[in-house]
Amino acid sequence: MIPAKGYAAQEVKAPLAPFDFERREVGPHDVAIDIQYCGVCHSDVHQVRDEWGGSIFPMVPGHEIVGRITRVGEQVNKFKEGELAGVGCLVDSCRTCASCTQGFEQYCEVHWVGTYNSVEMDGKTPTYGGYSDRIVVNEDFVLRISEKLAPERVAPLLCAGITTYSPLRQWKVGPGHRVGVLGLGGLGHMAVKLAASMGAEVTVLSTSPKKEADAKALGAQKFVVTNEEEAMKGVQNYFDFIINTVSAPLDLNAYLAMLRLDGTMILLGVPPEAPEIQTFNLILKRRRIAGSLIGGIQETQEMLDYCAEHNLMSDVEVISINQINGAYERMIKGDVHYRFVIDMATL
Numbered sequence: 200m201i202p203a204k205g206y207a208a209q210e211v212k213a214p215l216a217p218f219d220f221e222r223r224e225v226g227p228h229d230v231a232i233d234i235q236y237c238g239v240c241h242s243d244v245h246q247v248r249d250e251w252g253g254s255i256f257p258m259v260p261g262h263e264i265v266g267r268i269t270r271v272g273e274q275v276n277k278f279k280e281g282e283l284a285g286v287g288c289l290v291d292s293c294r295t296c297a298s299c300t301q302g303f304e305q306y307c308e309v310h311w312v313g314t315y316n317s318v319e320m321d322g323k324t325p326t327y328g329g330y331s332d333r334i335v336v337n338e339d340f341v342l343r344i345s346e347k348l349a350p351e352r353v354a355p356l357l358c359a360g361i362t363t364y365s366p367l368r369q370w371k372v373g374p375g376h377r378v379g380v381l382g383l384g385g386l387g388h389m390a391v392k393l394a395a396s397m398g399a400e401v402t403v404l405s406t407s408p409k410k411e412a413d414a415k416a417l418g419a420q421k422f423v424v425t426n427e428e429e430a431m432k433g434v435q436n437y438f439d440f441i442i443n444t445v446s447a448p449l450d451l452n453a454y455l456a457m458l459r460l461d462g463t464m465i466l467l468g469v470p471p472e473a474p475e476i477q478t479f480n481l482i483l484k485r486r487r488i489a490g491s492l493i494g495g496i497q498e499t500q501e502m503l504d505y506c507a508e509h510n511l512m513s514d515v516e517v518i519s520i521n522q523i524n525g526a527y528e529r530m531i532k533g534d535v536h537y538r539f540v541i542d543m544a545t546l
Contacts, residue, residue: 200224201231204546205331206520207257211249214524218257220327222335230278230341231270232286237329238263238354238513239539241385241446244527246316250471255316261329262288262314263357265350266543275338283350285342285503286334287357288493290314290326294339302497330520332546342500345507352512355385355538356503358493359513363390363442364502365494366465367397370440374398379434379441379457380419383410386444386467388514388537391417394442396509402434404441404454417514425453436460436484444468455480455488463487513538519545 200221207218225231243260245251264286268278278284292299293309304311312319315328328334344353363386372378376399380390383405394401395418402421403414411422423430434457441454446468455464455476466488480486494502506512514537518526526539 201333201335203327203331203333205259205327206523206546207259207327207330208247209257211254211256212247215247215260215330218259220257220259220331222327222333225270225272225335227272227274228338229272229335230268230275230284230338231333231335232264232266232284232341233269233333234264234266234329234331234543236265236351236354236517237261237331237541237543238358238515239518239523239526239530239541240355240358241530242358244530245469247527251469255318255325258316259327259330260315261331261541262286263354263359263540264314264329264334265344265354265357266334269333272338277338278341278343283344283346285344285353285357286314286329286336286340287342287361287499288314289496290336290340291320293320302495304495305493329543330523330541332543340496342496342503344503347507348510348512351517351540351542352515353503353506354540355389355513355515356506357499359385359389359538360393360506361494361499361502362386362467362491363444364393364505365498366442366467366489366491367393368498368501369491370463370465372397372399372440376400376439377402377437377459379404379423379438379454380444381441381454382444382468383407383414383417383537384444384533385513385535385538387442388413388417390442390444391419392511395419396511402438431457438462440465442467446470448472449474451488452477452480455486458484458486460484461486463489466490515540517542521545
């Protein structure tokens with residue numbers, strides 16, 4: 200076994216603190232990575248606090264990992280020592296179900312293995328994430344990172360980037376489409392950048408007028424303050440798509456009314472309670488509500504290559520590992536611009 204160190208929560212809602220553990224030895228198909236940066240996702244907070252249920256402790260969070268390869272297994276042919284590489288939300292899946300064989304490992308029908316707060320395919324070995332100094336991952340779940348991009352700004356692409364890229368590609372968003380982005384946070388700011396780069400007209404929907412300048416700097420053409428009645432009236436029956444990144448309680452009906460005929464609202468955030476939907480809001484314009492979950496490995500690599508080609512990266516605030524508990528509190532308050540990233544050299 201390989202000794203490792205990181206930060207972990209020992210129980211529900213416990214503060215993160217130093218934690219020593221072990222990684223497996225590098226097998227024939229494995230890649231060992233020294234972690235340089237790890238993004239901080241809001242889902243890290245949800246899972247550390249067991250807000251979704253089923254959390255496994257001790258927990259080392261982190262699924263937005265970028266680092267240097269230090270060793271490869273004897274049968275690995277995709278990667279070499281010294282290369283920059285990434286690990287996202289998945290580190291394994293069954294590989295054989297209908298979803299996996301189509302490249303949709305995130306929808307594995309047997310068991311997909313999360314980078315942390317999960318168990319390996321053996322059903323018992325816990326996984327530990329990227330708030331740590333090193334990780335060992337099967338080569339099929341390792342991603343190639345361009346040397347052209349700043350690695351600390353690439354890290355959040357491995358969750359926030361792919362979570363927004365995947366639905367934009369699934370619904371073939373492009374020139375001529377009107378896209379509303381609901382919520383301008385870690386996910387929302389990437390949705391704006393990506394949709395704008397694809398040629399769509401992008402409007403940010405926010406309760407905060409202070410975010411208008413940022414929204415337009417990110418690529419949005421329009422900005423609507425959603426608690427202003429006249430502004431809301433101006434975008435009724437307007438959008439082809441609304442990318443909903445909000446995890447707070449929200450009346451979806453007001454936003455469904457903004458969709459045109461055959462318009463689609465794509466849910467990325469997970470509110471604490473199920474929303475109530477007025478059925479006529481859907482029926483009268485043949486509107487749809489859909490959901491989307493991260494992306495498969497092939498699509499995640501496609502996203503990383505696309506971002507390298509278009510010079511797209513997340514806007515980040517780099518922190519040291521000993522600032523992580525304060526960062527969680529700030530993130531809950533929305534006080535981050537737009538993603539925290541841990542410099543793992545501070546571990």
